């Protein structure tokens with residue numbers, strides 16, 4: 001089988017990770033890797049499409065490549081789902097926290113293309129979460145969590161490795177993402 005790349009989208013809550021993952025799927029046919037979580041689904045989220053929604057017991061039975069605790073809930077991804085994506089002949093795209101991005105870099109090396117999203121004004125993150133339809137209680141919990149504050153900044157382990165994209169203007173973001181995809185694809189040739 002032809003193993004491809006996995007584009008790992010990391011960054012703070014509300015920074016646009018899911019939006020960028022959807023763009024990479026729509027524009028470049030990348031396969032979205034659906035990860036597992038024990039958190040409750042949000043309005044408009046569907047099981048098997050946005051996440052595989054799990055109970056702590058069902059999460060425990062999975063064979064995960066890596067897993068993390070984020071804002072009191074478990075999240076994890078499997079090697080099997082990466083391989084299923086590559087079997088389509090396309091690259092994969094996955095949305096992870098920065099701890100997961102570090103693990104992917106350590107385990108997969110150049111096969112993992114890390115994109116770290118940030119914004120110029122931190123306050124816009126909470127506004128985007130509210131606009132997205134998150135419950136206010138969930139937004140407050142997120143803003144209080146140490147993981148949210150940790151993921152505002154690029155971790156030392158990914159300095160010089162991750163492609164940093166400031167997602168203030170969507171048109172500038174797509175330009176930058178297009179440049180990254182072109183560079184990676186020219187390195188493959």
Ligand SMILES: Nc1nc2c(ncn2[C@@H]2O[C@H](COP(=O)(O)OP(=O)(O)O)[C@@H](O)[C@H]2O)c(=O)[nH]1
Pocket residue numbers: 009010011012013014017018035036037039066067068070075076077095096097098099100101151
């Ligand atoms: N390490 C890791 N992180 C994950 C996984 N699935 C989701 N995440 C991350 O967990 C964090 C919380 O995700 P979510 O509850 O959907 O909140 P959001 O960032 O506001 O969209 C985000 O940083 C996700 O990227 C996974 O399988 N592994």
Ligand SMILES: Nc1ncnc2c1ncn2[C@@H]1O[C@H](COP(=O)(O)OP(=O)(O)O)[C@@H](O)[C@H]1O
Pocket residue numbers: 011012013014015016017018019020128129131132167168169170173
């Ligand atoms: N450049 C941008 N300008 C304004 N809103 C944006 C931008 N990028 C994403 N959004 C919006 O911000 C909200 C959060 O984006 P999302 O992709 O869900 O973030 P994350 O997955 O990182 O939590 C969504 O409603 C999305 O449509």
